[in-house]
Amino acid sequence: MVRLCGARNRNGGQCQRVACKNGRCMNHGGKSTGPKNVSESGRLAQKMGSWKHGRYSKETIEENRMLRDFMRSSDSFLRQIW
Numbered sequence: 074m075v076r077l078c079g080a081r082n083r084n085g086g087q088c089q090r091v092a093c094k095n096g097r098c099m100n101h102g103g104k105s106t107g108p109k110n111v112s113e114s115g116r117l118a119q120k121m122g123s124w125k126h127g128r129y130s131k132e133t134i135e136e137n138r139m140l141r142d143f144m145r146s147s148d149s150f151l152r153q154i155w
C-alpha cells in the first residue's frame with residue numbers, strides 16, 4: 074500500500090506525493106539530506122572517504138540539524154512571498 078505525504082499545502086489540500094518511511098515526502102522532511110551518493114559531490118566523496126564506524130556522525134547530525142533549521146526558515150519565507 075502506498076502512503077501519501079498528506080502535508081498541508083498552500084491550497085488547503087494535502088500533499089499527494091508518495092511518503093517516505095517517516096510518513097512525509099521528500100519535500101516535507103521525508104528523507105535525510107545527509108550523504109546519499111558518494112559520487113554526487115567532491116566534498117561529500119572526501120568526507121565519505123574518511124568515514125570510519127561513525128567517527129563523524131556527530132558532526133553529520135549537527136550538519137543535518139542546521140540544514141533543517143535552514144529549510145524551516147526558508148519555508149516560512151516562501152509562505153510570506155507567495
Ligand SMILES: [Zn+2]
Binds near residue numbers: 079090097
Ligand atoms: Zn509532501
